[in-house]
Amino acid sequence: METLTYLPFWNKLTKMQQEALTASAREFTYQKGSLLHNGSLDCVGLFLVKQGQLRVFTISEEGKELTLYRLFERDICLLSASCIIRGLQFDVMVSAEEDTKVLHIPTAVYQKLMEESIIVANYTNELMASHFSEVMWLMDQIMNKKLDTRIAAFLMEESDLRGETKLLLTHEQIANHLGSVREVVTRMLKHFQNDGLLKLGRGSIELLDVERLNKLASDSLR
Amino acid sequence: METLTYLPFWNKLTKMQQEALTASAREFTYQKGSLLHNGSLDCVGLFLVKQGQLRVFTISEEGKELTLYRLFERDICLLSASCIIRGLQFDVMVSAEEDTKVLHIPTAVYQKLMEESIIVANYTNELMASHFSEVMWLMDQIMNKKLDTRIAAFLMEESDLRGETKLLLTHEQIANHLGSVREVVTRMLKHFQNDGLLKLGRGSIELLDVERLNKLASDSLR
Numbered sequence: 001m002e003t004l005t006y007l008p009f010w011n012k013l014t015k016m017q018q019e020a021l022t023a024s025a026r027e028f029t030y031q032k033g034s035l036l037h038n039g040s041l042d043c044v045g046l047f048l049v050k051q052g053q054l055r056v057f058t059i060s061e062e063g064k065e066l067t068l069y070r071l072f073e074r075d076i077c078l079l080s081a082s083c084i085i086r087g088l089q090f091d092v093m094v095s096a097e098e099d100t101k102v103l104h105i106p107t108a109v110y111q112k113l114m115e116e117s118i119i120v121a122n123y124t125n126e127l128m129a130s131h132f133s134e135v136m137w138l139m140d141q142i143m144n145k146k147l148d149t150r151i152a153a154f155l156m157e158e159s160d161l162r163g164e165t166k167l168l169l170t171h172e173q174i175a176n177h178l179g180s181v182r183e184v185v186t187r188m189l190k191h192f193q194n195d196g197l198l199k200l201g202r203g204s205i206e207l208l209d210v211e212r213l214n215k216l217a218s219d220s221l222r
Numbered sequence: 223m224e225t226l227t228y229l230p231f232w233n234k235l236t237k238m239q240q241e242a243l244t245a246s247a248r249e250f251t252y253q254k255g256s257l258l259h260n261g262s263l264d265c266v267g268l269f270l271v272k273q274g275q276l277r278v279f280t281i282s283e284e285g286k287e288l289t290l291y292r293l294f295e296r297d298i299c300l301l302s303a304s305c306i307i308r309g310l311q312f313d314v315m316v317s318a319e320e321d322t323k324v325l326h327i328p329t330a331v332y333q334k335l336m337e338e339s340i341i342v343a344n345y346t347n348e349l350m351a352s353h354f355s356e357v358m359w360l361m362d363q364i365m366n367k368k369l370d371t372r373i374a375a376f377l378m379e380e381s382d383l384r385g386e387t388k389l390l391l392t393h394e395q396i397a398n399h400l401g402s403v404r405e406v407v408t409r410m411l412k413h414f415q416n417d418g419l420l421k422l423g424r425g426s427i428e429l430l431d432v433e434r435l436n437k438l439a440s441d442s443l444r
């Protein structure tokens with residue numbers, strides 16, 4: 001249960017509060033690709049990522065996905081407990097992008113803490129603000145950056161995360177991250193290939209000119 | 223200072239807290255078009271809208287605006303005090319869309335309340351969640367709805383707010399609300415005009431077929 005100490009407020013809780021958390025938290029392992037949270041259908045609670053990688057995304061009525069942000073080791077998934085916060089009126093999905101170990105904190109336990117402790121209440125505020133900020137960054141990308149730049153940034157991020165330049169990724173998957181459609185992504189990737197930036201394989205993309213891709217990607221950060 | 227009772231937690235504050243708020247809050251009137259808050263340059267504090275209408279928007283490096291949401295009587299503007307919340311890392315602008323009377327609460331006074339009162343801390347959470355939700359709704363619109371639908375929805379909203387079918391609005395203003403550019407909006411409005419939905423004048427738009435506009439607009443709410 002040492003994962004609980006990832007909570008920045010852990011040391012500021014009372015003995016009793018620490019014990020309540022310890023007694024209710026459970027460790028789970030989710031296989032790559034599995035869903036931890038499914039929109040408004042559930043309010044499962046918070047997840048502390050112990051190991052692995054989660055993806056928080058939305059899905060439109062037509063089935064189009066858009067990655068909002070990712071969560072890594074020591075990150076906390078709050079929106080899977082959205083019912084805790086009045087006024088939160090949108091649905092997200094959370095899936096494991098790798099085999100992922102999480103510590104699960106039940107909704108009711110966390111809610112009680114928020115009502116008892118100013119520190120927990122204000123920390124929750126901070127956590128939501130950081131997710132809000134990531135979404136605002138994404139909004140700026142979508143409104144103001146071109147897709148070529150966004151694809152390059154996504155490929156470089158993937159390559160950094162995996163430590164590889166050959167990425168096992170379908171065009172569909174890229175489209176799902178960027179809120180685009182497969183056809184548009186395919187067109188752009190072929191353009192990149194003609195340009196010598198990468199090489200397309202069956203279900204894979206090999207990055208050839210990392211320097212130029214990085215330069216293109218960095219245009220999305222300006 | 224009765225405007226302070228708009229704060230949902232007013233009755234749950236201590237006498238001392240109420241007095242501190244009363245002593246520090248000031249009423250201001252902003253003329254239509256004036257700026258109340260200018261991104262990261264200031265952290266002016268919260269505004270309670272007493273009368274009028276505020277617009278909260280972002281502005282890209284290239285100067286493209288996008289309306290995030292609007293605030294009306296009894297609404298509270300939190301993002302103008304963004305420095306209160308750690309983790310909030312984006313800038314917004316706030317302007318008066320009408321002559322607007324607000325009650326201003328200084329940053330330091332509100333921050334002290336958040337640190338003292340669980341109720342205020344959790345209410346702030348709720349307030350941020352509702353703004354976050356509006357931005358997520360907007361994101362869905364941008365990603366998944368066509369511009370014709372969004373323009374129709376915007377015109378109908380304006381018409382409802384003003385109680386008029388002849389709107390004094392430039393194409394530039396509409397573009398600024400929707401994060402688009404003037405040329406694209408003009409093209410769509412001309413298309414609407416040819417379709418008999420509205421009539422374009424010099425700096426004005428007269429809605430002719432409110433029923434069909436409403437139908438088109440309601441596609442954005444599905």
